[in-house]
Amino acid sequence: xxxxxxxxxxxxxxxxxxxxxxxxxxxxxxxxxxxxxxxxxxxxxxxxxxxxxxxxxxxxxxxxxxxxxxxxxxxxxxxx
Numbered sequence: 609x610x611x612x613x614x615x616x617x618x619x620x621x622x623x624x625x626x627x628x629x630x631x632x633x634x635x636x637x638x639x640x641x642x643x644x645x646x647x648x649x650x651x652x653x654x655x656x657x658x659x660x661x662x663x664x665x666x667x668x669x670x671x672x673x674x675x676x677x678x679x680x681x682x683x684x685x686x687x688x
Contacts, residue, residue, distance in 0.1 A: 613657045624649045627665060634680035640672040 609621045624645045631641035647668050648661060662680075670677045 610652050610654055610656075612652065612661060613655055615658060619655070622649070622652050622661075627661065630683070631665065631669065631676070631680060634676050634683055636669060636673055636676040636680070640669065640676065643672065644668045 611619045612622050614620055627648060628641045628645040631644055632638065636644070644665050648665050651664060652661060666677055666681050669680060
């Protein structure tokens, strides 16, 4: 399992389901969220930051749904 670096600095296993859920919360259609999450899963590398993953996901989503991309790029989950 690939481990990614969260904003807090903590390391966590990459979770495709979490990425897909965040894309859907931004308004992406189910099929687009699935497609993007699968694309990103194949490109994630060890210790990649969640910021880098979000940037990649936004780039991939842009070609499928520009409205959801704008929402996804501006959404920032509060740190606990």
